[in-house]
Amino acid sequence: MGAVLPHITDELRSFIEAQPVYFVATAPLAREGHVNLSPKGLDTFRVLSPSRVAYLDLTGSGNETAAHLQENGRITLILWLRGPSHGIEGRSRSTHPLGGAKGTRRSRGLSGREERGEHRRPSRGRGRLERALTLLRIAAVVYLCYLGLLFIVQRRALFPGESRVPPRASSDALPGGAAQLWLNTPTGRVEAWLLEGDTPGPGPALLFAHGNGELIDDWREPMEALREAGFHVLLVEFPGYGFSEGRPTRSSIRSTLESAFDRLATHARVDPSRIVAMGRSLGGAAVAELSLERELRALILLSTFTSAGDMAWQGFRAPPFLLRDRFDTRPAMRDFEGPVLLMHGRDDDLIPFRHAERLAALRNESGAATGDPLAVIPLDCAHNDCLAVWPTVVSELLEFLRAEGVR
Numbered sequence: 001m002g003a004v005l006p007h008i009t010d011e012l013r014s015f016i017e018a019q020p021v022y023f024v025a026t027a028p029l030a031r032e033g034h035v036n037l038s039p040k041g042l043d044t045f046r047v048l049s050p051s052r053v054a055y056l057d058l059t060g061s062g063n064e065t066a067a068h069l070q071e072n073g074r075i076t077l078i079l080w081l082r083g084p085s086h087g088i089e090g091r092s093r094s095t096h097p098l099g100g101a102k103g104t105r106r107s108r109g110l111s112g113r114e115e116r117g118e119h120r121r122p123s124r125g126r127g128r129l130e131r132a133l134t135l136l137r138i139a140a141v142v143y144l145c146y147l148g149l150l151f152i153v154q155r156r157a158l159f160p161g162e163s164r165v166p167p168r169a170s171s172d173a174l175p176g177g178a179a180q181l182w183l184n185t186p187t188g189r190v191e192a193w194l195l196e197g198d199t200p201g202p203g204p205a206l207l208f209a210h211g212n213g214e215l216i217d218d219w220r221e222p223m224e225a226l227r228e229a230g231f232h233v234l235l236v237e238f239p240g241y242g243f244s245e246g247r248p249t250r251s252s253i254r255s256t257l258e259s260a261f262d263r264l265a266t267h268a269r270v271d272p273s274r275i276v277a278m279g280r281s282l283g284g285a286a287v288a289e290l291s292l293e294r295e296l297r298a299l300i301l302l303s304t305f306t307s308a309g310d311m312a313w314q315g316f317r318a319p320p321f322l323l324r325d326r327f328d329t330r331p332a333m334r335d336f337e338g339p340v341l342l343m344h345g346r347d348d349d350l351i352p353f354r355h356a357e358r359l360a361a362l363r364n365e366s367g368a369a370t371g372d373p374l375a376v377i378p379l380d381c382a383h384n385d386c387l388a389v390w391p392t393v394v395s396e397l398l399e400f401l402r403a404e405g406v407r
Helices: 009-018 061-071 124-158 224-228 250-265 284-292 308-315 329-336 353-366 385-405
Strands: 004-005 021-028 036-040 047-050 053-054 074-081 092-096 104-106 180-183 188-195 201-210 232-236 270-280 298-302 340-345 376-378
Touching: 009 047, 021 061, 036 061, 047 329, 180 250, 188 250, 201 250, 201 284, 224 232, 224 385, 232 250, 250 270, 250 284, 250 385, 270 284, 284 298, 284 329, 298 385, 340 385, 376 385
Parallel strands: 201 232, 201 270, 270 298, 298 340, 340 376
Antiparallel strands: 004 104, 021 036, 021 074, 047 053, 074 092, 092 104, 180 188, 188 232
16 A cells, blocks of 8 residues: 655655656546646756645646646646666656645555655755756657658758749740750750850860759850850759759769760860869759769869768758768869869858868868969859859859960
């Protein structure tokens, strides 16, 4: 049988305060009603006096508990001690401060020493440690659930442009001056537009990969300045974007860009020794990887990150090993033998300016840079507003290519 104590003793109070978790149970008067049992914690329980206790309802089933109390005033508080201390592992104690028997009820199964009130007073420091460990376990479970969700939705977050509706009514509705090419890739046909430059005979060409939220439709007008400067410009879509088949992944984008380069290199009006690649944001990482698979004359990166792993940790505190598409610009900075141009917005809060600085430092430290050390050209923009300074971008790009003998 249980024992009813006339009040909460000092020893019992110390026991209660040492517990990391407790439960609150209420029930309605109606026979068909249900018992509401809710776990509590986070240091929300207090012993106010030898005959009074209180707890704080934060969220969850607190409304149902309040409804039961208004109806009948009955509540049971259950404290569960984890671990072997005091010889009561797996036992519980419950208090009835509102309604029912007054005082504190002790469950059956306690040791004889505890029945005589001789139980050892638990350490307050140990109780705090147990509460802290419980909170750490909860935080670890929440973080693991968060990482699981990120793993599931990561490609939807990495390739938002896949869900964009093209501004054209059909794939046949092309803007003026654009010749449509369909690239055959392992994942299906991918669209590309060729803007032929104003140049006699085989001339230089620029292969362009856009950012992850964009379409080739966004770049027809900005690239007109390069076409007028004598460059053939190939705008390459991502698989799954616009009217293209397949799904965007690091592998499918790499295959698409390799197919685009091969198609461009065999074009009658293109000088294959003067093909340069330019990419913006994620497209920059993609063409950087292309530079290690095809012979590019030069590499131009606009607002590009160091690696997808760095971005995952920076933006989501997710470890890189969870990534399915591990885009990485850094190997090209070490191993690409051609010239490199880096441009980046000073106020970029999505891919901070330091990413470009790290890429430049990596290239300079590797010894791959020839001539003067590689420096980042800062732009007066953030990340998605750099078209406002597009004339500056074009001017820097043409000057770079002229100095490198491409133009």
